[in-house]
Amino acid sequence: MVEKVAHAPKTETEKGVQRCVNRACGARFGLRERIYVCPRCGETLEIDCRLVRPHDPSALRKYWAAKTTSKLPRDASGVWRYHDVLPFGETAPFVTLFEGNTPLFHAPLSAKYCGLMDLRLKHQGYNPTGSFKDTGMATAMTQALISGARTAVCASTGNTAASLAAYASRAELQSAILLPRGQVSPAKLAQSLDYGALVLEIDGNFDDCMRLVQELGDDPSIYVANSINPFRIEGQKTVAYEMMEQCLWQAPDHVVVPGGNMGNSTALGKGFQELLDLGLIKRLPKLSVIQAEGAAPLARLFASLDPNQSADDERIPEKLAPVANPQTLATAIKIGAPVSWKKALRAVLRSGGKIIAVSEQEIADAKAMIGRDSIGCEPASATTVAGIKKLAAAGHIRHKEDVVAVLTGHALKDPDYMINYHRGTLSLDSGAKDGSAPPQPILGAFRNAPERVAATKAAIIESLERRR
Numbered sequence: 067m068v069e070k071v072a073h074a075p076k077t078e079t080e081k082g083v084q085r086c087v088n089r090a091c092g093a094r095f096g097l098r099e100r101i102y103v104c105p106r107c108g109e110t111l112e113i114d115c116r117l118v119r120p121h122d123p124s125a126l127r128k129y130w131a132a133k134t135t136s137k138l139p140r141d142a143s144g145v146w147r148y149h150d151v152l153p154f155g156e157t158a159p160f161v162t163l164f165e166g167n168t169p170l171f172h173a174p175l176s177a178k179y180c181g182l183m184d185l186r187l188k189h190q191g192y193n194p195t196g197s198f199k200d201t202g203m204a205t206a207m208t209q210a211l212i213s214g215a216r217t218a219v220c221a222s223t224g225n226t227a228a229s230l231a232a233y234a235s236r237a238e239l240q241s242a243i244l245l246p247r248g249q250v251s252p253a254k255l256a257q258s259l260d261y262g263a264l265v266l267e268i269d270g271n272f273d274d275c276m277r278l279v280q281e282l283g284d285d286p287s288i289y290v291a292n293s294i295n296p297f298r299i300e301g302q303k304t305v306a307y308e309m310m311e312q313c314l315w316q317a318p319d320h321v322v323v324p325g326g327n328m329g330n331s332t333a334l335g336k337g338f339q340e341l342l343d344l345g346l347i348k349r350l351p352k353l354s355v356i357q358a359e360g361a362a363p364l365a366r367l368f369a370s371l372d373p374n375q376s377a378d379d380e381r382i383p384e385k386l387a388p389v390a391n392p393q394t395l396a397t398a399i400k401i402g403a404p405v406s407w408k409k410a411l412r413a414v415l416r417s418g419g420k421i422i423a424v425s426e427q428e429i430a431d432a433k434a435m436i437g438r439d440s441i442g443c444e445p446a447s448a449t450t451v452a453g454i455k456k457l458a459a460a461g462h463i464r465h466k467e468d469v470v471a472v473l474t475g476h477a478l479k480d481p482d483y484m485i486n487y488h489r490g491t492l493s494l495d496s497g498a499k500d501g502s503a504p505p506q507p508i509l510g511a512f513r514n515a516p517e518r519v520a521a522t523k524a525a526i527i528e529s530l531e532r533r534r
């Protein structure tokens with residue numbers, strides 16, 4: 067649905083600027099300029115929405131709460147409900163598939179598994195295309211329309227693709243998707259085809275696709291919808307607002323997210339900082355990011371930092387050493403050269419969080435545990451619970467602390483992974499082309515294999531009794 071807001075003024079001043087995140091550069095650009103990195107120094111951009119701290123933050127809380135019962139399409143979206151903190155004027159069109167408004171579950175079995183009293187899971191897999199990408203795609207496609215682009219493109223490990231395909235169709239824009247051939251879950255590929263995108267399978271990995279998209283961004287008809295685009299981040303930051311509303315504006319001690327291209331961690335970090343600046347929360351939650359061991363360039367960099375490093379410290383390294391051939395069965399985060407790593411690293415450091423890596427075995431078992439909690443998620447999302455268990459064991463998260471993990475994708479995004487885990491046939495191919503490294507089996511500690519049973523009542527009862 068592309069909606070126009072009626073009765074709004076014809077002219078309005080722009081609600082913010084695009085600014086270079088490199089403090090030494092600090093260049094600023096208008097919101098209408100279709101740029102994805104700073105034309106002066108090449109660094110990434112962020113949007114300064116020029117938010118003003120209200121005299122009475124509780125009035126803002128009440129205002130948003132009242133919108134939850136509104137019947138207006140803009141208020142029914144969990145993104146557009148927070149229009150006041152987004153860089154779009156009243157007359158701007160808005161693209162929506164009624165994203166956001168996702169549940170925050172208590173997960174008692176996963177909490178126990180991690181050694182915690184309680185653990186809550188914010189499930190972004192409940193979005194229209196089944197992943198957290200939809201919140202950012204609503205704003206990115208809105209901006210694509212405003213900028214007059216004809217085609218929206220993205221590189222993707224699958225979820226951005228499905229989301230772009232759906233939201234571009236809603237906005238009546240062409241979409242083209244660059245996927246690493248043979249490395250995307252069939253469910254995600256099927257979604258992109260179904261929503262009508264032009265799917266281009268590239269012989270290479272995600273990082274190759276991302277490089278091509280950045281080259282294509284020079285073409286004036288093309289709009290880049292990856293999270294390097296700061297308008298994507300604006301939509302994704304609303305998850306921080308929604309989460310805090312669900313937490314009754316009491317910031318948890320920790321918020322934990324998976325890390326791939328680092329757009330999500332950047333967005334949550336920005337959202338929490340804005341909430342603090344607006345006086346809506348009293349402290350920042352410690353934001354921690356979890357990567358898969360075989361695709362963990364930022365966790366490696368983090369481990370090499372001076373433990374006293376603070377976010378304002380200009381000693382943040384200039385370069386990130388990429389992982390040339392990333393490997394993980396959590397294909398959504400199979401990324402070796404994340405584009406938004408600097409923004410994410412700053413957000414983590416500013417909050418006092420950590421960036422760590424977890425093994426394939428740890429991801430697989432954490433995922434099964436989330437399943438047992440009747441919640442389920444895709445493999446990349448389960449890095450969070452695996453990471454929380456590790457951070458709790460290391461004393462960074464304490465037993466009674468308030469912890470929220472963000473699950474980024476729905477369980478049905480990757481059914482093959484689940485079936486293989488439960489049948490005991492899950493294994494990681496090392497990626498070595500010469501066959502020098504054998505596949506690494508992942509043993510399911512919480513296996514629940516299907517059982518072949520004779521077609522009789524007695525056989526079924528016998529099977530039930532055995533597992534009671």
Ligand code: F0G
Pocket residue numbers: 197199221222223224225226227293324325326327328329330331398399444446447474475
């Ligand atoms: N979880 C899921 C399910 C994802 O699809 C992704 C990223 C991430 C976590 C990591 O988020 O990149 O913001 O750090 N998927 C992208 C894609 C790369 O193309 O769908 P990030």
